Amino acid sequence: MRIKGLILLSILLILQFGWSQNPVISSELKQKVAVTATKLKAIDCHDLDPLSLNATIVWSQDKTQLAVIMKVNLLHGWHIYSYVPKSQPYITSELQLNLPDGISKIGDWIKPLDEPYNDGVYIYHGELVFIQYCKVNSLNHDILTCGIYYQTCDLNKCYPPEEKQKNLKLKKHL
Amino acid sequence: MRTLFFKSILLAAMFLSLISVAQQKLDLKVLYVGFHPEKPMPESLGVLTTGSLSTERFKEEYKHRYPAFMDYFNTHFNTVKGVDARDYTSILSADYDVTIFDHIPNPISEYKELTDENGQRIGYVSPKYIEDDFDHAAIFIGHAAPKMTSPLGSKLDWYCLCLDAHAHSINSKHPIFKGPLDVSLTMEDKPTPSTAFHYASGRNLPENMPMWRVQTEGYLEGKGYRIGQVSSFDGFLDSPETEFISSGVCTKDINAVAIGRHGNFLLWGFSASPDYMTEESKKVFANAIYYMKQFKGHKIIAKKTEDIIFTRQYIDQIKYGLTDEGYQGYLELIRKWHDESEKGRMDAIQKRERGEKLTEEEAEMADRPSRPRQPDMPWEDYVKRYMGGFFEEFGTNANAYITYLDENMEYLSYEKDKGYYGLIVDEDVKSLGVSNRQLELLTTCINMLEKDENTELANKILKRYTNVNFESANEWRNWYKNNKSNLFFTEAGGYKWLVNTLPNNEN
Numbered sequence A: 001m002r003i004k005g006l007i008l009l010s011i012l013l014i015l016q017f018g019w020s021q022n023p024v025i026s027s028e029l030k031q032k033v034a035v036t037a038t039k040l041k042a043i044d045c046h047d048l049d050p051l052s053l054n055a056t057i058v059w060s061q062d063k064t065q066l067a068v069i070m071k072v073n074l075l076h077g078w079h080i081y082s083y084v085p086k087s088q089p090y091i092t093s094e095l096q097l098n099l100p101d102g103i104s105k106i107g108d109w110i111k112p113l114d115e116p117y118n119d120g121v122y123i124y125h126g127e128l129v130f131i132q133y134c135k136v137n138s139l140n141h142d143i144l145t146c147g148i149y150y151q152t153c154d155l156n157k158c159y160p161p162e163e164k165q166k167n168l169k170l171k172k173h174l
Numbered sequence B: 001m002r003t004l005f006f007k008s009i010l011l012a013a014m015f016l017s018l019i020s021v022a023q024q025k026l027d028l029k030v031l032y033v034g035f036h037p038e039k040p041m042p043e044s045l046g047v048l049t050t051g052s053l054s055t056e057r058f059k060e061e062y063k064h065r066y067p068a069f070m071d072y073f074n075t076h077f078n079t080v081k082g083v084d085a086r087d088y089t090s091i092l093s094a095d096y097d098v099t100i101f102d103h104i105p106n107p108i109s110e111y112k113e114l115t116d117e118n119g120q121r122i123g124y125v126s127p128k129y130i131e132d133d134f135d136h137a138a139i140f141i142g143h144a145a146p147k148m149t150s151p152l153g154s155k156l157d158w159y160c161l162c163l164d165a166h167a168h169s170i171n172s173k174h175p176i177f178k179g180p181l182d183v184s185l186t187m188e189d190k191p192t193p194s195t196a197f198h199y200a201s202g203r204n205l206p207e208n209m210p211m212w213r214v215q216t217e218g219y220l221e222g223k224g225y226r227i228g229q230v231s232s233f234d235g236f237l238d239s240p241e242t243e244f245i246s247s248g249v250c251t252k253d254i255n256a257v258a259i260g261r262h263g264n265f266l267l268w269g270f271s272a273s274p275d276y277m278t279e280e281s282k283k284v285f286a287n288a289i290y291y292m293k294q295f296k297g298h299k300i301i302a303k304k305t306e307d308i309i310f311t312r313q314y315i316d317q318i319k320y321g322l323t324d325e326g327y328q329g330y331l332e333l334i335r336k337w338h339d340e341s342e343k344g345r346m347d348a349i350q351k352r353e354r355g356e357k358l359t360e361e362e363a364e365m366a367d368r369p370s371r372p373r374q375p376d377m378p379w380e381d382y383v384k385r386y387m388g389g390f391f392e393e394f395g396t397n398a399n400a401y402i403t404y405l406d407e408n409m410e411y412l413s414y415e416k417d418k419g420y421y422g423l424i425v426d427e428d429v430k431s432l433g434v435s436n437r438q439l440e441l442l443t444t445c446i447n448m449l450e451k452d453e454n455t456e457l458a459n460k461i462l463k464r465y466t467n468v469n470f471e472s473a474n475e476w477r478n479w480y481k482n483n484k485s486n487l488f489f490t491e492a493g494g495y496k497w498l499v500n501t502l503p504n505n506e507n
Helices: A002-021 A027-039 B002-023 B055-062 B065-076 B090-095 B144-152 B194-198 B279-295 B312-321 B324-353 B360-367 B379-394 B398-407 B427-432 B440-450 B455-465 B473-486
Strands: A051-059 A065-074 A079-083 A094-098 A103-110 A122-125 A127-136 A143-150 A162-169 B026-034 B077-084 B098-101 B112-115 B121-125 B137-141 B160-163 B166-168 B187-191 B208-213 B228-230 B242-248 B259-262 B265-268 B412-414 B423-425 B487-490 B496-499
Touching (some): A051 A143, A065 A079, A065 A122, A065 A143, A079 A143, B026 B065, B026 B090, B026 B279, B098 B279, B137 B279, B144 B265, B265 B279, B312 B379, B324 B360, B427 B440, B427 B455, B440 B473
Parallel strands (some): B026 B098, B137 B265
Antiparallel strands (some): A065 A127, B160 B228, B166 B208, B412 B423
């Protein structure tokens, strides 16, 4: 319960940070996003596939905005890379979003704080929430695709780069 | 006097003949698979296309890499053909002694996601680029090795795309360093890669090691050059169709395989095209190609069916990790990385304040928010990392876990998604009190079948630990008698007793 409260608080703080850059986003949508992101299930993963992805969409009440929420779960001991300098060999994670016509991004993905690793590299581990707010001008197609391109490593081993994507039905979440 | 004269003439003739041989092209048919510069660049420039070359460098090298390889092959071999990777099919390899894959052809099967009854993803099947029965001798440059051969079960797996420019821990007696081209390796003492010290295998490493420069540029110089590939050493040599030839400077352990052979496949992990190879490595690479000719028609015997399979070589790593020294060392490392990063950030900020020009990396650092040092990972979380599925049984009692490993050393086995990289204790084998890595396991089970004792258990173990299946005790006995001298145990190959089918068992 206490952990869930902390996660909710963290998400609210992240959203607040995002809000200062994107004042057009309604506070009602942000509140919904914070609650949904906390409740969104982190899918189990294992050594042979140490990253899982879950995602959902949250609409604003007036249906002019929406938020794509991705929850990435990394198995204990495994990490992905948020920043890799040119002189290092690892692969930086890339967040993916394929929006249908009529929907456009508001700002960039809101990301959790990463952690320093060795030689100027930064990493993510554990349960991560990525949020992208979008503006809705029209709803012509029902499918939105989001995902992540990444490389997982633990202290012993690295996997080849991989991609995980989710197709989300926009109308289902209206 | 006359005899001496004739002897001198003979020696001179032999010497001239040797020089002439050295200048002759090697009698070998070589097929090169790369990206032809006259074809458009691939649309997607992901890591598997570029080998982590920066986009700018990839575009620059695209014009030169293929011709550099072709010029080099034409200098050394008498029959050479190049083909664009996108036009390659394995039938083309049939007419050549050795195929060199520098880039990855189009897949012949698709990536498949495996889901359970609830639609939940439980795994995936990688695409294949060559057929299961591919038996042509082949050399794979860098990441082409794991991407193309792992789906076929090779041990040339993706340990890390992180190999730089130098080789070390070289098996210098290997034929590729002996000929047909004469080569003498220039060794220089260089610092042991710092990350190697973090592994159990790195505890007693010297500060410097003798190293051999393979290529004139590596990614560590930060100019965006293609990164090389290493495969995992764990279980690499536990089947007879493998050879470890060299390791190299990378971010993994000191034994990581930079040059190694599994069956008809050779990993040449170093990424350079010939225009970036040293004169010495050009000769060794030519020797390696010549060496591989003999493996045409071979196949791998022990198939590594998963990307990670626990082997007993991990035991030292686990045991060390579970000591207080291992734990404190880990915490110290995390603190050190944080402090170094914060220092780098502050240095970059100060440099900016002084009005000096920042590098791309420094600008990135300077723009990052400050972050407090993470709290130390609690012992419980740390132990969980090593104990995996066993945590529920042993909790934070590391000694209990170590005792458990010691007591069950001979019954350790692998099961997908269990324990640490799949580590389990095989309770069936344990119930017999016989080691699973001794032939006695098979004879005990066959004896049980012959005596009609606990046949269900005996059959289960025999099927689990071999790749054959017989109905009767008599058939098992005959199979054992016929193959006894050729049986070997492989952990990386899935904890199996397999038959060495190499011609003449030359290994």
